[in-house]
Amino acid sequence: DAKTTQPNSMESNEEEPVHLPCNHSTISGTDYIHWYRQLPSQGPEYVIHGLTSNVNNRMASLAIAEDRKSSTLILHRATLRDAAVYYCILRPDQTGANNLFFGTGTRLTVIP
Amino acid sequence: NAGVTQTPKFQVLKTGQSMTLQCAQDMNHNSMYWYRQDPGMGLRLIYYSASEGTTDKGEVPNGYNVSRLNKREFSLRLESAAPSQTSVYFCASSEGADLNQPQHFGDGTRLSIL
Numbered sequence: 001d002a003k004t005t006q007p008n009s010m011e012s013n014e015e016e017p018v019h020l021p022c023n024h025s026t027i028s029g030t031d032y033i034h035w036y037r038q039l040p041s042q043g044p045e046y047v048i049h050g051l052t053s054n055v056n057n058r059m060a061s062l063a064i065a066e067d068r069k070s071s072t073l074i075l076h077r078a079t080l081r082d083a084a085v086y087y088c089i090l091r092p093d094q095t096g097a098n099n100l101f102f103g104t105g106t107r108l109t110v111i112p
Numbered sequence: 113n114a115g116v117t118q119t120p121k122f123q124v125l126k127t128g129q130s131m132t133l134q135c136a137q138d139m140n141h142n143s144m145y146w147y148r149q150d151p152g153m154g155l156r157l158i159y160y161s162a163s164e165g166t167t168d169k170g171e172v173p174n175g176y177n178v179s180r181l182n183k184r185e186f187s188l189r190l191e192s193a194a195p196s197q198t199s200v201y202f203c204a205s206s207e208g209a210d211l212n213q214p215q216h217f218g219d220g221t222r223l224s225i226l
Contacts, residue, residue, distance in 0.1 A: 034212075044215075044217050045217070101171075102213060103154050104149075
């Protein structure tokens with residue numbers, strides 16, 4: 001499975017935008033890019049996913065590089081509730097197994 | 113909306129004891145999963161069930177068994193608990209075998225084995 005590389009930790013001020021990077025230089029053409037986050041003492045929560053085009057939803061935006069070797073999760077206005085570990089995950093477009101391969105993620109600290 | 117419900121939330125076992133972790137989802141999802149999370153690490157897949165009546169091993173299946181009791185319920189059993197199985201266990205579900213459907217997670221079972 002293709003691997004992802006994320007910074008261990010990042011900080012952001014409250015109410016400012018946050019850009020969380022993810023490198024995936026060995027991504028294959030059919031791998032989707034997924035982001036999940038895990039708040040303290042909770043299970044992971046789906047954030048967003050995409051293949052080639054940038055994606056937006058109510059939680060965040062996903063910007064995917066043209067060569068797809070990297071992506072960035074954008075939180076437009078960080079709140080204290082966004083403090084969590086953010087996981088960038090690659091998922092091949094195959095039927096059958098639907099398992100996620102989590103790395104160690106980026107721990108986001110939001111400063112009031 | 114309950115989503116994915118895991119019981120119990122906390123459990124302490126002695127080495128060699130057995131235990132079943134319960135998971136139920138009320139979203140009519142076809143696929144269900146069991147993960148474990150150790151300190152400082154991401155989640156690792158133990159077993160999954162792509163659909164009712166099927167189960168498959170994940171990344172770390174040794175020491176565990178699973179049962180897909182019906183469409184709603186997917187249990188994880190430790191037959192003879194070992195200290196190395198001290199972890200937080202998460203159950204998840206997704207609508208189907210389409211890999212790009214989001215997984216919905218429960219809040220976890222915190223298991224300590226002495």
